[in-house]
Amino acid sequence: xxxxxxxxxxxxxxxxxxxxxxxxxxxxxxxxxxxxxxxxxxxxxxxxxxxxxxxxxxxxxxxxxxxxxxxxxxxxxxxxxxxxxxxxxxxxxxxxxxxxxxxxxxxxxxxxxxxxxxxxxxxxxxxxxxxxxxxxxxxxxxxxxxxxxxxxxxxxxxxxxxxxxxxxxxxxxxxxxxxxxxxxxxxxxxxxxxxxxxxxxxxxxxxxxxxxxxxxxxxxxxxxxxxxxxxxxxxxxxxxxxxxxxxxxxxxxxxxxxxxxxxxxxxxxxxxxxxxxxxxxxxxxxxx
Numbered sequence: 001x002x003x004x005x006x007x008x009x010x011x012x013x014x015x016x017x018x019x020x021x022x023x024x025x026x027x028x029x030x031x032x033x034x035x036x037x038x039x040x041x042x043x044x045x046x047x048x049x050x051x052x053x054x055x056x057x058x059x060x061x062x063x064x065x066x067x068x069x070x071x072x073x074x075x076x077x078x079x080x081x082x083x084x085x086x087x088x089x090x091x092x093x094x095x096x097x098x099x100x101x102x103x104x105x106x107x108x109x110x111x112x113x114x115x116x117x118x119x120x121x122x123x124x125x126x127x128x129x130x131x132x133x134x135x136x137x138x139x140x141x142x143x144x145x146x147x148x149x150x151x152x153x154x155x156x157x158x159x160x161x162x163x164x165x166x167x168x169x170x171x172x173x174x175x176x177x178x179x180x181x182x183x184x185x186x187x188x189x190x191x192x193x194x195x196x197x198x199x200x201x202x203x204x205x206x207x208x209x210x211x212x213x214x215x216x217x218x219x220x221x222x223x224x225x226x227x228x229x230x231x232x233x234x235x236x237x238x239x240x241x242x243x244x245x246x247x248x249x250x251x252x253x254x255x256x257x258x259x260x261x262x263x264x265x266x267x268x269x270x271x272x273x274x275x276x277x278x279x280x281x282x283x284x285x286x287x288x
Contacts, residue, residue: 028084046064097119111288112125137236196216
């Protein structure tokens with residue numbers, strides 16, 4: 001349990017005014033500052049934190065809700081961080097219990113590192129899958145990809161929302177409609193004038209993160225990644241569901257190296273909704 005002094009500190013909602021403090025907390029734990037991602041998560045979702053009387057934050061996390069605003073169907077927990085000086089004192093457990101309490105009966109999901117997994121299992125989360133993080137400069141080549149891609153336009157929005165709901169399994173209109181401002185590139189894959197997939201590449205420090213990645217099949221996913229890579233000179237990063245073995249092998253052949261594995265965990269539901277066979281990568285592991 002937290003020490004008496006830490007246990008007395010209130011948990012509050014975070015806002016964009018806390019962006020610098022959140023980035024400082026990331027840096028304190030050896031993570032990149034990731035202001036762009038923090039800003040997105042604090043506006044598209046909710047942040048919770050504990051203020052340090054000496055300045056900055058003791059701890060923070062985000063929750064991104066999916067479904068209707070009145071009746072969320074799923075919450076994704078991310079960016080769970082405790083300042084190094086307050087680590088191993090039960091603060092993370094207290095913050096997570098707060099999130100579980102306020103979310104009530106709404107199922108939760110998160111991506112856990114090997115360090116965080118024991119805490120989440122203690123709280124009742126179950127491992128339901130794995131994602132492999134890949135990163136590196138993309139090298140074009142290999143067999144020509146026949147799937148046509150193009151930049152997404154405003155006219156595509158209704159179709160993208162319908163496709164995303166079908167594949168993700170919960171409404172994330174508030175995420176998809178923010179993609180044009182958040183991402184540097186959003187592209188769609190087409191066949192006979194019909195959209196069969198889409199993907200975005202958004203800036204995170206010195207990389208472009210590919211996500212979300214929704215595609216009819218592996219060939220479509222490959223074409224979307226290749227088309228995004230062709231429009232950036234930054235290394236790519238993406239987190240691919242390990243069940244997509246063919247896509248993982250292809251990405252590694254194209255220069256992306258395996259960095260880490262995360263356990264996909266759920267609370268209050270046996271498995272994630274939607275169609276995993278067409279859901280290749282999340283927007284970000286912090287957003288589910």
